[in-house]
Amino acid sequence: MSDTRREKSSSPASPAPRGGKAIGRASDRGGSVERPIDPERAARRRFRVDESTRVPVLTFFTGGAFWLLAGSILALLASIKLHTPEFLDGASWLTFGRVRPAHLNTMIYGWASPTGIGVILWLTARLAKAELRFPRLLVAAAVVWNVAVLWGTIGILRGEGTSIEWIEFPPYVPPLLVLAFSIVALSVATTFHDRGEAHVYVSQWYIFGAIFWFPWLYTVVELLMVYRPMAGSPQASVNWWFAHNVLGLWLTPIGLATIYYLIPKVLGRPVHSYYLSIVGFWSLALFYNWAGAHHLIGGPVPAWLVTVSIVASMMMLIPVGTVAINHHFTMVGRFAILKYSPTLRFIVFGAMSYTAVSVQGSFQSLRDWNEVTHFTHYTIAHAHLGVYSFFTMTMFGALYYIMPRLTRWEWASARLIRVHFWGTAGGMAIYWIGLTWGGVLQGAAMNDPKVPFLDIVKMMIPYLWSRSLAGVLMTTGHVAFAALFTMNMLHLGKRRYEPTLLDDPREYARLIASPPAWEETPAS
Amino acid sequence: MSEPRPARTSEHDDQTEAHERYDVQGLHAPILRERRDPRDGYEPIPPWLAAVFGALIFWGGFYLQKYSGDFRSDIYDEYKPSMLYGSTKPAAPVDPVALGKKLFTGQGCVSCHQATGKGTPGQYPPLAGSEWVQGSPARIARILLNGLQGNIKVEGESFNGNMPAFGAKLKDDQIAAVLTYIRQEWGNKADAIDAATIAAAREAEKLRSNPWTAEELTAITKEDAKPAAEAPKGDDKTKASGDAKAKAKGDSKEGSGGDSKAKASGDAKAKTAESAAPKSAEAKKAGGEPEKK
Numbered sequence: 012m013s014d015t016r017r018e019k020s021s022s023p024a025s026p027a028p029r030g031g032k033a034i035g036r037a038s039d040r041g042g043s044v045e046r047p048i049d050p051e052r053a054a055r056r057r058f059r060v061d062e063s064t065r066v067p068v069l070t071f072f073t074g075g076a077f078w079l080l081a082g083s084i085l086a087l088l089a090s091i092k093l094h095t096p097e098f099l100d101g102a103s104w105l106t107f108g109r110v111r112p113a114h115l116n117t118m119i120y121g122w123a124s125p126t127g128i129g130v131i132l133w134l135t136a137r138l139a140k141a142e143l144r145f146p147r148l149l150v151a152a153a154v155v156w157n158v159a160v161l162w163g164t165i166g167i168l169r170g171e172g173t174s175i176e177w178i179e180f181p182p183y184v185p186p187l188l189v190l191a192f193s194i195v196a197l198s199v200a201t202t203f204h205d206r207g208e209a210h211v212y213v214s215q216w217y218i219f220g221a222i223f224w225f226p227w228l229y230t231v232v233e234l235l236m237v238y239r240p241m242a243g244s245p246q247a248s249v250n251w252w253f254a255h256n257v258l259g260l261w262l263t264p265i266g267l268a269t270i271y272y273l274i275p276k277v278l279g280r281p282v283h284s285y286y287l288s289i290v291g292f293w294s295l296a297l298f299y300n301w302a303g304a305h306h307l308i309g310g311p312v313p314a315w316l317v318t319v320s321i322v323a324s325m326m327m328l329i330p331v332g333t334v335a336i337n338h339h340f341t342m343v344g345r346f347a348i349l350k351y352s353p354t355l356r357f358i359v360f361g362a363m364s365y366t367a368v369s370v371q372g373s374f375q376s377l378r379d380w381n382e383v384t385h386f387t388h389y390t391i392a393h394a395h396l397g398v399y400s401f402f403t404m405t406m407f408g409a410l411y412y413i414m415p416r417l418t419r420w421e422w423a424s425a426r427l428i429r430v431h432f433w434g435t436a437g438g439m440a441i442y443w444i445g446l447t448w449g450g451v452l453q454g455a456a457m458n459d460p461k462v463p464f465l466d467i468v469k470m471m472i473p474y475l476w477s478r479s480l481a482g483v484l485m486t487t488g489h490v491a492f493a494a495l496f497t498m499n500m501l502h503l504g505k506r507r508y509e510p511t512l513l514d515d516p517r518e519y520a521r522l523i524a525s526p527p528a529w530e531e532t533p534a535s
Numbered sequence: 536m537s538e539p540r541p542a543r544t545s546e547h548d549d550q551t552e553a554h555e556r557y558d559v560q561g562l563h564a565p566i567l568r569e570r571r572d573p574r575d576g577y578e579p580i581p582p583w584l585a586a587v588f589g590a591l592i593f594w595g596g597f598y599l600q601k602y603s604g605d606f607r608s609d610i611y612d613e614y615k616p617s618m619l620y621g622s623t624k625p626a627a628p629v630d631p632v633a634l635g636k637k638l639f640t641g642q643g644c645v646s647c648h649q650a651t652g653k654g655t656p657g658q659y660p661p662l663a664g665s666e667w668v669q670g671s672p673a674r675i676a677r678i679l680l681n682g683l684q685g686n687i688k689v690e691g692e693s694f695n696g697n698m699p700a701f702g703a704k705l706k707d708d709q710i711a712a713v714l715t716y717i718r719q720e721w722g723n724k725a726d727a728i729d730a731a732t733i734a735a736a737r738e739a740e741k742l743r744s745n746p747w748t749a750e751e752l753t754a755i756t757k758e759d760a761k762p763a764a765e766a767p768k769g770d771d772k773t774k775a776s777g778d779a780k781a782k783a784k785g786d787s788k789e790g791s792g793g794d795s796k797a798k799a800s801g802d803a804k805a806k807t808a809e810s811a812a813p814k815s816a817e818a819k820k821a822g823g824e825p826e827k828k
Contacts, residue, residue: 053571057569061566210574214573276573277570282575284580311611313607313609313610314603314604314610315610318598322595416566421565510564
């Protein structure tokens, strides 16, 4: 399909598709204001900027890769225990009630956040066209962060967790995370302040939002839930507000900043519309924070609180719709590149998942659907579609792009990248389909008072097995990724002088060299 | 890496002196082969998209109106649209005796006056059978509001101690509930006291900060006049929760409930009970849910 589109658009006789025409117009206009760029000078500056981010970013990434593996193993344990409860039930620290929160916290605070921070740091320096500030302090922050996560995970496994979902780390851990994060925020803010680029690109908006939203969310929830706990049902509202918005106002902006940078970067093409970017960013900032209480439908909270949350969730269709259109029309006509570029393949997978998970999320917040699906495996599938399929895949894409620039070593093996992609993408697909379908059946059965509860438990077993299977596939992908990561860090394998592509590099070169007719030729 | 450097590096790109060791050919390939940095296109927002978003916002307003329960903190059931409110049953009202019992224990009354209400002989006066407790509401209200100090004679026995003040700690309806409880427990048989009585006493003595003495209290012979606007519609409707209480309730209806009912039917038919409620948060609290008669 993409081939026909390419043919069509490269032939001057046939009119370009609608999106194509639009981009043609845009480039006319964009081209007139831009100065010519000296590629050599630009490369030298990129090198200097990248050099300043090298050590801190790689430190954050290394911690992330370690916790990705640790979190995968914990996830597998938790998943297997759901259908085979007697599996490894000998020790208290291996019980489901500890393994599952340990999985969640290592993934969020061990893998997702530090990797996201690494990407933020690199992007900030790149976008500011300035060297990263406080690199040594940042390395210390990375160490403190990872020690805190290790300490917290051990604490959870020892049974010292707070038992509040998403913030299970025992009370001695959060101050360390806050300390480490303030260094990150300081560095991002000062690097931005010293920027050598007048225009502030859309990725930078999201990054700036994220570095202020995350400390706000995290300190508020820790204060109100752990250090000065409130009484009663307000706890539930605060807990869900955090659990929902740590994805929405911390991970999502990082993911979107990455996508907004890397799609145009890999394609060498402008983002479709600055105006859509504006609408997307500000509507996200406006609406996301209201959501969260829709998890409490039917709960002991005032009806208006829940209703406001549902409306805000539906309003999220505005940022999601604009971002989806913006990304799609940036990609349009170039989908064939997904066959070759590992970065773009992961990034576009993440971007599409963002649209999917957000649209799904908006509609499942509606009362009628929520009452069936909320307390079932369906919600788990949804959460993984967000944190895994969108955020984690986007981060993989970013790592495939950033790492060779920092380590000065190409990825060792295209085959391992393929294992990584198909393991994670295939695993995620099985995971989502199995648990979504199972969750709907489970919810329908639970709402039927005539069905005995034990029958529902038994009915779920095949779906839980599908989850474990998916977990094995994803973990395989992660092991392949960890192997690639290690080889890249240690410069193992054959020295390559060309990018590691997933398919014939000559085809790729031809593809890159023949942009659609309506597209300007890349300047460099 | 962390040394200070010119703030606007892009203007000084050609300052290669410091970076001469990085010959362009020596730069690693990924950086050289990179394509240009992302930039913005300027396509307009499609009109149909604006229309879709407009419709979405319109829907949001409709949904908010329909399921917000009038943005009230005491409406939990979103399926109860506000226009139907007049015809639905209110939540069960708070039973002042139960609330009073809880406060009696929770606020520490019990540690001196004891769960039996008999007090501690020679130290803390009894409440069971006490003429003070079952006597004038104005006096007993003042004791709770400002405390009591010095000699007092209860059931023929003299006590000399300190009763702490609860005026700052408890709200009117809470004090009323404690008083109602001790006036009807342990064989005591006196009227319930409503929040308006406490509010009136509080208003009358708002300048006072020191505890009362028995003499001062004895000098008070008049009950406080309840402010008309504050008259609650609620607290006498404890759903019959015990024979003795039911009887007391009947009495109190004569006392306080009667006039408030007359007033309620005077200015508006109870159909709009909830519109009357915001007038006085105190009154609403005192009665739990505003009731329709």
